[in-house]
Structures are given as C-alpha cells and as structure tokens.
Amino acid sequence: MSQQYRIGFAGTDARTLLSAQVMSTAASETDSASYRGVVLRGTSAMPVLAGPEWFDWPVDFLSTAENSTQAYAEAIIQALNQGSLDYVLPLPEALQYGGIVDLLRDSGYGDRIAGLESEAAFIEGDKAECKKLCWQAGIPVADDWEVVDARSFPQFFAVCLDFLHRFGGVVLKYPYSASGKGARIILDAWEIKEVYDTLLADYKKDYRKMFHNRPWPLLIESRMSGVEISFTILVDGEGNFRVLPTSLDYPERYPGPAGKGNPITGGMGSISPHPFESNELLDMVSQRIARPMIEALRDRGILRPCVLYPGCIVSFSHDVEQGARPLDLRVCEFNIRPGEPEFQAVVRRIRNFGALVRAMFQSRLDRVEPEIREDQIALCTALVTGPGGPDGQKGYPWSVTKYEPVEIDLKYLKNKNLQLVPSGMGYSEERGLYSDGTRVAYLNANATVGPDQERGPVADKLANRVLAAYRSDKVRVVPREDAQGNRLDLREDIGSHFALADAILAAARQG
Numbered sequence: 001m002s003q004q005y006r007i008g009f010a011g012t013d014a015r016t017l018l019s020a021q022v023m024s025t026a027a028s029e030t031d032s033a034s035y036r037g038v039v040l041r042g043t044s045a046m047p048v049l050a051g052p053e054w055f056d057w058p059v060d061f062l063s064t065a066e067n068s069t070q071a072y073a074e075a076i077i078q079a080l081n082q083g084s085l086d087y088v089l090p091l092p093e094a095l096q097y098g099g100i101v102d103l104l105r106d107s108g109y110g111d112r113i114a115g116l117e118s119e120a121a122f123i124e125g126d127k128a129e130c131k132k133l134c135w136q137a138g139i140p141v142a143d144d145w146e147v148v149d150a151r152s153f154p155q156f157f158a159v160c161l162d163f164l165h166r167f168g169g170v171v172l173k174y175p176y177s178a179s180g181k182g183a184r185i186i187l188d189a190w191e192i193k194e195v196y197d198t199l200l201a202d203y204k205k206d207y208r209k210m211f212h213n214r215p216w217p218l219l220i221e222s223r224m225s226g227v228e229i230s231f232t233i234l235v236d237g238e239g240n241f242r243v244l245p246t247s248l249d250y251p252e253r254y255p256g257p258a259g260k261g262n263p264i265t266g267g268m269g270s271i272s273p274h275p276f277e278s279n280e281l282l283d284m285v286s287q288r289i290a291r292p293m294i295e296a297l298r299d300r301g302i303l304r305p306c307v308l309y310p311g312c313i314v315s316f317s318h319d320v321e322q323g324a325r326p327l328d329l330r331v332c333e334f335n336i337r338p339g340e341p342e343f344q345a346v347v348r349r350i351r352n353f354g355a356l357v358r359a360m361f362q363s364r365l366d367r368v369e370p371e372i373r374e375d376q377i378a379l380c381t382a383l384v385t386g387p388g389g390p391d392g393q394k395g396y397p398w399s400v401t402k403y404e405p406v407e408i409d410l411k412y413l414k415n416k417n418l419q420l421v422p423s424g425m426g427y428s429e430e431r432g433l434y435s436d437g438t439r440v441a442y443l444n445a446n447a448t449v450g451p452d453q454e455r456g457p458v459a460d461k462l463a464n465r466v467l468a469a470y471r472s473d474k475v476r477v478v479p480r481e482d483a484q485g486n487r488l489d490l491r492e493d494i495g496s497h498f499a500l501a502d503a504i505l506a507a508a509r510q511g
C-alpha cells in the first residue's frame with residue numbers, strides 16, 4: 001500500500017473542515033499516494049456532523065487546549081512528535097500574525113508548516129506596508145494612494161477631495177486586522193465627514209492601543225473600477241508556484257454596491273471559476289503579481305511555502321471572438337492564506353489537492369500540475385444569522401443572537417446533492433447543535449457543464465436548489481420567539497454572475 005500523508009488544517013471555520021474533507025476524498029489521475037485530512041481545533045459541531053451518524057466524512061480531529069496560537073503550536077508539535085501528522089496549513093491569518101510558524105521553526109519543525117513567519121505577516125496584517133512592498137516590487141496597485149494620520153481630519157479631507165476629483169472615488173482602509181470589515185468607500189464629498197467619523201469610532205480604541213499619541217496610519221487609495229477577481233496561489237520554499245482556479249467573492253451583505261446600509265462582511269458566498277477566468281488572465285496574474293511578489297519575498301529572506309491570495313481588480317478590452325480579454329489588473333488586497341468562503345468553491349474543483357499541498361512542502365510545485373475539474377462550476381452560499389432576537393438584533397454582520405438550536409434535514413440535502421459545511425455552529429450534550437450567531441453554515445453545490453451547455457442556466461439551477469432547501473427550512477436555526485420560524489438568512493444572487501457574464505460576452509461577440 002502507498003504511504004499515507006496526514007495533512008492538518010488549523011482553524012475553526014468551514015474552509016478548515018472542507019479542506020480536510022477534500023484532502024481525504026479528492027482522487028488524482030496521476031498521484032497514487034493517499035492523504036488524510038486532519039482538522040486542528042474546528043468547532044464542537046464539526047466532529048459530530050463529520051461523524052458516522054451524520055456525514056461520515058473520512059476526516060480526523062485534533063483538539064487544542066484553547067484558541068491561542070501557543071495552544072495550536074503545542075497540539076501540532078505533539079502530533080508531529082507522535083507521527084500522527086505530516087504537514088500543517090494554518091488557515092486564519094491570526095495564527096501567522098501570532099507567530100505559529102516561528103514557534104514550529106523554533107521546535108525544529110519549520111519544514112512541516114506552511115505560511116509566513118510573523119515578521120513577514122505584515123503582507124496581510126499591515127495594508128499600508130504591503131502597499132509599499134507591492135509598489136517597490138512593481139506589482140500593480142491603485143493609481144494613487146497615501147498613508148495619512150487618521151487623527152487629522154484636514155489631512156484626510158484634502159486627500160479625499162483630491163482623489164474624488166481625479167478618480168471619482170476613494171477607498172479607506174484601516175490597515176490592520178479587521179476581519180475583512182476595515183474598508184470604506186466614499187463616492188462624493190457629502191459622505192467624507194460621516195464616513196470619517198464612523199471609521200474613527202470603529203477603530204479609535206485599536207489605534208490608541210497600538211500608537212497612543214503617535215500618528216495613526218490610515219491608508220487611502222484611489223477607487224478602482226473593474227471586475228474583482230480572487231486568486232489563490234500555492235508557493236513552495238524554492239519559489240515555484242501554481243495559480244489555482246479563480247473565484248468570485250460576494251462580500252457585500254446584500255446584492256448591489258457596498259454602502260452605509262450594505263456593509264462589507266467576511267463573505268456571503270463565492271463561486272468558482274470566476275466567470276471571466278481565462279488562461280490569459282491566469283498568465284497575467286502569474287507574471288505581474290505572483291512572480292514579483294515571490295521575488296520580493298526572496299529578496300527580503302522571508303520566502304517560505306505559503307498560500308498567497310491577491311484580490312485584484314481586472315480591466316478588460318473588447319474582443320470580437322471572445323467578447324472580452326483581460327487588459328490589465330491591479331491588486332486591491334494581498335492575503336497570506338486561502339480566502340473564506342472563496343477557497344471552498346475553489347478546493348472542490350481540485351482533483352490532486354493532496355499532491356499539490358505535498359509538493360508545496362517538498363519544493364516540487366514545478367513538477368505537479370493542478371488537476372482541475374475544468375468542466376465544473378462550484379457555488380458556496382453562506383447561511384447567516386438573520387435579524388431578530390431578544391434585543392431586536394439586526395443580524396449578521398451587525399448584532400446577532402446566539403445559542404439557538406440548529407436543525408438539518410440530512411436526507412433532503414443528500415438527495416439534492418447539497419453539501420452542508422458547519423462554520424459558526426457548536427454542539428453540546430444538553431443543547432444539541434446550536435448556532436453561534438455569525439455565518440452558521442455554508443451550502444455548497446457543484447455541477448458539470450456539458451459541452452453543449454451554457455454555464456448560466458446550470459448555475460441558476462444550482463442556485464435554485466440551494467434556495468429551495470433554504471426556503472423549505474431544510475436547514476434551520478429555530479428562533480427563540482417562533483418555534484416554526486427560521487433565523488437564517490442568505491444572499492439569493494450567489495451564482496447569478498455566470499448568466500450575467502454569459503449574456504455580456506455573447507452580446508459582445510455578436511458586436
């Protein structure tokens with residue numbers, strides 16, 4: 001029998017469990033090794049739902065004493081010492097900020113963990129410093145950007161007015177860790193003061209803690225127009241890399257542009273591939289972003305096996321045959337871990353996930369091509385806590401009610417080929433499955449697009465399957481005040497961009 005590699009995924013969200021599940025089940029056409037996915041920590045609902053009475057997934061779980069970087073490191077080192085783990089991929093960026101890679105390195109296991117050391121974690125953890133790095137490395141970013149002192153409204157006002165005049169919009173970024181919620185957009189001068197006040201109210205405490213009376217860095221970027229596309233890049237220790245399939249994130253709480261009543265969330269859903277993916281685009285991201293970033297990491301002596309996830313704004317030009325061709329791309333965010341929920345849609349389309357992750361650790365990525373289900377589309381829809389509750393909570397991402405029971409009709413989901421992945425969900429003997437009030441679970445659905453089919457109708461059918469399950473309460477969080485109700489909410493437009501892109505590209509081709 002071939003050797004089995006045990007690959008750990010450290011974290012507590014759905015991408016952690018799903019990565020482990022795909023690690024154990026994906027079947028490569030070229031690699032005969034066997035892989036077992038291990039969840040490091042997870043949530044209390046995960047081993048129950050992945051267990052034999054529910055999904056029966058071939059996944060193992062390792063607990064940690066608590067949710068701290070130190071506790072993760074201790075559990076990983078113990079498992080490596082015992083031989084019950086071969087390699088580990090930390091998923092939440094906080095573990096890299098907290099120095100999990102440094103701790104493993106100091107224990108002699110630096111070659112068993114992916115990710116950057118804490119001194120390099122600024123690439124995601126300090127957006128202003130990362131912007132400087134990209135700029136120095138020749139990686140395309142927003143046309144103009146400034147770091148101002150957030151305590152000075154006059155300075156802030158002047159830059160906003162200038163960018164509004166020259167670019168038609170301004171993007172403000174609290175540069176440090178903000179769970180994806182630190183970006184604000186200003187589209188006209190009337191909004192400047194109000195957006196400033198809200199941003200300061202949200203981050204004043206954090207700024208004060210970090211900088212006291214020194215300047216409070218705030219990144220201001222000129223607004224970019226184009227199509228936002230998420231890329232996931234696996235990098236090995238020699239600097240070889242592979243760009244995985246693209247995805248489209250749905251970060252706004254509701255359909256339509258982000259704004260005061262429509263905040264940016266951690267992600268309400270994702271699809272893969274991005275409807276505008278092409279080989280030309282993948283080459284462009286390789287040449288213009290992956291290569292220069294890897295060289296910059298090498299030059300600074302901080303290159304390691306890692307996952308890079310640049311979010312980019314892509315511009316297109318009209319092409320008579322293809323409808324549109326990528327013209328240019330610019331980085332709007334750089335992350336050092338797989339996206340949530342983008343990675344869920346991406347990973348389900350990879351056949352040789354195990355071989356790729358192993359090659360990342362063994363510096364052989366140049367020899368392992370991704371095996372992608374090119375004919376498949378994947379949808380991932382978040383089921384989040386909706387409004388209502390004892391204090392009139394507004395629901396995710398605002399205030400949420402917690403600890404309400406979760407009910408799942410497993411037979412229905414299986415029949416409809418829908419995959420449920422728990423996220424903000426716990427389990428206890430006395431409560432059973434319960435919601436923790438955030439993004440409670442995700443529903444994943446994949447479909448093959450036949451040679452004579454368009455992606456749009458296939459995606460619409462998948463989306464309708466997800467909506468039907470939700471509307472008929474096949475997954476339910478039971479509200480305290482209404483035993484028949486369902487606290488869960490979702491975005492109904494996840495997947496609709498395939499049909500939209502089909503229509504645009506078809507019309508452009510006829511032109």
Ligand code: GLY
Pocket residue numbers: 180249266267335338339340341342
């Ligand atoms: N979905 C956005 C992120 O993972 O950063």
